[in-house]
Amino acid sequence: MESFTLTQQLLQFMVTGLTIGSIYAMVAIGFNIIYNVTEVLNLAQGEFVMLGGLIMVSLHVALGLPLVAAFAATVATVTVVGMLLDRLAIRPVRQPTVMSLIIATVAASMIFKGLAMLIWGKNPYDLPAFSGREPILLGGLVIQSQYLWVIGFMVLVTVLLALFFNRTILGKAMRACSDNGAAARLVGINTQQMVLLAFAVSAAIGAVAGITLTPIALMDYDRGAMLAIKGFAAAILGGLGSFPGAILGGIILGLIESYGAGLLLSGYKDAYALIVLLLVLFLRPSGILGGMAAARSKRV
């Protein structure tokens, strides 16, 4: 058996941390998009990831659709689910306080989970890796090709979102809503449509996270809540509402978990992440990058 240097180990932990961190980052971005427009934390965000994975399994493995077609169809389906969530659970709430809307999303997450259990049953499902299971060897470093897909899609999502928010009228209108809803309405922006759009985009990103994660970690109906918690922690860590913060928060969380499990006692992996989260909240309650986002905007 060849020996492995500490550097190789550290790099291996980094690869794992970046991958899992990318998933957390995608969930965190989903949280932020909806939070910015509505101030609501969509606690069903993790269920979008779960649905993305399971619908992909059905379309790609069971129905045999080619990868790209199944991918597109899955993202489209989950996007519709996200829009239905807004239309059926969020908009009809009679006295829409932030708290009642958050509770509505909790109820929605339970319904999604229950439906998924009825449709797919309780067993975990597997998805073939996008480009085979043969790992890439780099020195002593082992990289699953699927890891690169996860990280790649996270980067792609970020770039597309940046273009959307900065270069398109629709994106700018959404930013206007998040900066000041009342003023946005005054200049003629349909805020309800923007909320619908926020749910659609969040759901789509969740679906992408689920589809890319499933070949690594399998997917079952019960996975959503844990991913939502991790994504939420990442969003808080980076600063709620800040997109660079979400990515940073997700990656940091993933790296802490990976290094914590690898170098220290692996049993306390989740505790390390929470300790860092608490420390950040004590020292800098707005999150790592939260200050800028708060200064840039928000209601008086």
Add this chain to the structure above:
Amino acid sequence: MNRFGRYLAMLLLVCVVVLVWGLGTAPADYKVGAIFSVTGPASFLGDPEKKTAEMVVAQVNAAGGIDGKKIQLIVYDDEGDATKANLYARRLLTQDRVTAVIGPSQSGLTMAIIPLFEQFKTPLISCAASHKIVYNEKTGKPYHWVFKTPQSDSMAVEAIYAQMGKMGIQRIAIMSVTSGYGASGREELLRIAPEYGIEIVADEKYDPRDTDMTAQLTKIRALAPQAIVNWSIGPTQVIVLRNWRELGMEKIAFFQSHGFGSRQNIQLAAGAAEGVYLPLGAGNIAEILPDDHPQKEVTMTYLAEYTAKFNEPVSAFGGYSWDAMHLVIDALRAVGDDKAKIRDHIENRKNFVGQQGVYNFSADDHNGLTKDAFLMVVVKDGDWTLVE
């Protein structure tokens, strides 16, 4: 009284009439309770357990019940939550007033409800593995009212260590999930290792819903042990196998706990399970048992019935429930529904041929099995193969 009130009163009256009529005419069934983790992260345990228990009860009832009396099975889903298990145990004991209870599916949940059964003097036959379920550390004897059907983790550990001895393995790493199942297995792995001259060089853990164990395995790879023993249930035991193979660690032999004992896991591992060793009860491997094996007949029958009815492979977990349910039925047949007599009957039962072993209970042993209830198998061409 307004109209609505009148309707309500009439409705209540109808309810009362139906209830009284029902009580008067229904034959006094034997009431047996069951608590399983039918949903939640341990649903792969509770789901086949519930299906099996219901199947067994339906068969007995269809065949005329026990001396003309039917069995009424009341199943609750604890969702893997100790608080809910406790709540349902209380409901079974105080409201449903059952004669005996089978389950829960998990060791931690069983431990949480044992005091209730001791208090209400009702037999509990757990479907969870930990030896602590049938060993009260304060008295050094089993809990009076509590039995269990799965083999103890210590038996699985001994079977694994004995196999390692044959293969000349001495330096090992262990991995376990941070649940009751993993913690109990880990404890036994650490405790029994010296008896077999085995050195544990790494002791890694992970969460039941973790998505990746590459970090733990990377650490283990650097320590270069001869074998890895992994103790977990659920998706993690598949993910860990994949990571093991992806990291190119095939030279380090891989042992799984008996929790891996479902062919679905081999399928999910997508080839990564080849060459993996694990201890299994006879119920998992009915087809490959030699014809003269004492459990060949019961295991083949269960296999045929379960797969025909539910169109899914059998698992060890369903077997635990089969054994527990049949032990209760065996006792009801022999002594009726007197709780104390049922308990005594089970405690004195010898040569009870079940799915997971041939049980010989006694006052000191409320599990009734030895390490011979495990056979070592290795995964070959996507199926179990007996290790000679």
